[in-house]
Amino acid sequence: MNNTSTSKRTVLITAHVDEEWKKRLQEISPDLHIEFRPDASVEDIPADVWQEAEVLFTLGSFPQPEQAPGLRWVQLYSAGANQAFEGPLAKSDIIFTTASGVHAVNIGEYVLTTMLAWFHRFPRFLEWKQKAEWPEDAGREQFMPEELRGKTLNIVGYGSIGREVARLAKAFGMRILALEQREDHGDHGFRFPDVGDPEGTLPDHYYKIDQFHQALGESDVVVVAVPLTPTTRGMFDKQAFAAMKKTALLVNIARGDVCDEQALLQALQEQQIAGAVLDVFNAEPLPASSPLFTLSNVFMTPHISGLTPHYDERATQIFAENLRRYVKGEELYNSVDKKRGY
Template identity: 70%
Template sequence: MKQTDNSGRTILVTARLEDSWKARIQEIAPDFHVESRPWAKVGDISNELWKEVEILFTLNTFPTPEQAPNLRWVQLYSAGANQAFDSPLAQSKATITTASGVHAVNIAEYTLTTMLAWFHRFPRFEEWKQKGQWPDEQGRNLFMPEELRGKTLNVVGYGSIGREVARLARAFGMRIIAMEQRPDHRDHGFIFPDIGDPEGKLPDHYYPKDQFHQALAESDVVVAAVPLTPDTRGMFDAAAFRAMKDTTFFVNIARGDVCNEADLIHALKEKEIAGAALDVFTEEPLPSSSPLFGIPNVFMSPHISGMTPHYDERVAMIFTENLRRYVKGEPLYNAVDRERGY
């Protein structure tokens, strides 16, 4: 890529980015020099270059404020921002934006897959398959499914993922309730076309944080989709699971630490809830000694619900749209509120 003589204003990209997007970045911001160092660590970047960086597009390459005194904006490659607050970036005055919205399609499909598999008895099919036989005619009632239609879906954290879960669930005729703290309930983040619930019109009812347990009590499916913050850490605890019906199906696609894992294990073993689908855990990778591996009424996957072959392209779309807004002095999408932590 041809370098300009504007090396004093630099966009440093340490995330994976196709060459076509690099050209688009230079087109949007011709006054900047674009430096691409995929997956470089902080120490791999010279002090001279750090001093020129005004915009940083990265997963977790976070300089100290002293290293990058001219840093004004950090676009994260990830949808979550918790790693940024455990780094030197926490002391920086730079604006931080996330890739919120990038996971909406694939994680919502993962969530609906687990719900359909659970209520249509796929675990029981697999159990009998392993036996090498089917039950007799009378025992076939073991396979009697339940329908999603008419069930109450509780989306705890009505962000981009939760809104796409709600959109898909509405097509199945589910009643939707949600926890979302903005008074207008609109999605203020980056929105891909025809995805989610931008206006926040799908839920039949919104509930505030102080009615959390009340909402759990009326839920047939509970989906944890909150960001990890001090307020959400451990919010799904023994009291929360006791508040749920013993027929409730719990899905965690947020972060492992929003759930007290010991309390969840107890709730599953004691049938305080019917079952769970877990893609995230307190310790990752989940150690083989975890009791979760031996619990039959739980689906598990190794934190892969966010994987999609379209990830890089979608993140690039978010970054370049934010870059367009940055050079025009417009508000950026997915700006992190440092006090709220997301």
């Protein structure tokens, strides 16, 4: 370690950061000593680095509390907060912040892509293409699309992803419902410019959890975007699917365990709902024996809606802004509330 670091505040980074951002981070304050250890495990990092570390930016390298007695803040590389409740630092007073907002653009586009593909009958086009023929009537009936305009979109969980979905859907003329527990509907997390709904003005109606089933009954599309917590685990159960329209489409880009998968399977098989877009599952990878693979009314992807070539840059941008705020003693973006579970 650099001997001059002893009088500085040590920032340890095990996440991926490109060269341009390394320079930007160094320029935030002359009082910072930054250690870049990409992909390093806890054991790979020297004891003296852990001893001096005050800030950690990581995906999953968490020391024991006694290894890093000066650690005050952990910035997670992930948008999820599971790591704050698991592992050696779970019971500490260390501040955890997430990369919430990093997925808004790409998952927002994923949701719009799948909705458009569903209502414009792309699965049927692909089925006929595989047959190397077209139906005799040129498909007028079975290829007849539905328009997004005028449909009701229910966003269950109005965080950064849900807000970007709302922004895009509003441009298509959809009516927006949003589950939001707070009275203040503004977005207080990290926000990229021109993304999402910062002021919370796009939904036509907000509802609380006690109106959940009623809102499901009004919805043509239901987008699941809540974090996985003890409260949300299994919230989409038999009763929830029974409350939905038979013509409704479910899109789950949250976590598989938010849905009771057996109840979902039954709802799809018995056509209690029209179809589902599933990027997440109870077990991942989804076993080949799962009946979900056989259903024609299901779009499935292998938990890839969050993939983007811009992830590292966006996660680092969130960390950089938080590091500026940390140095100034200001409130950090995306702080994890351990009582709420996210």
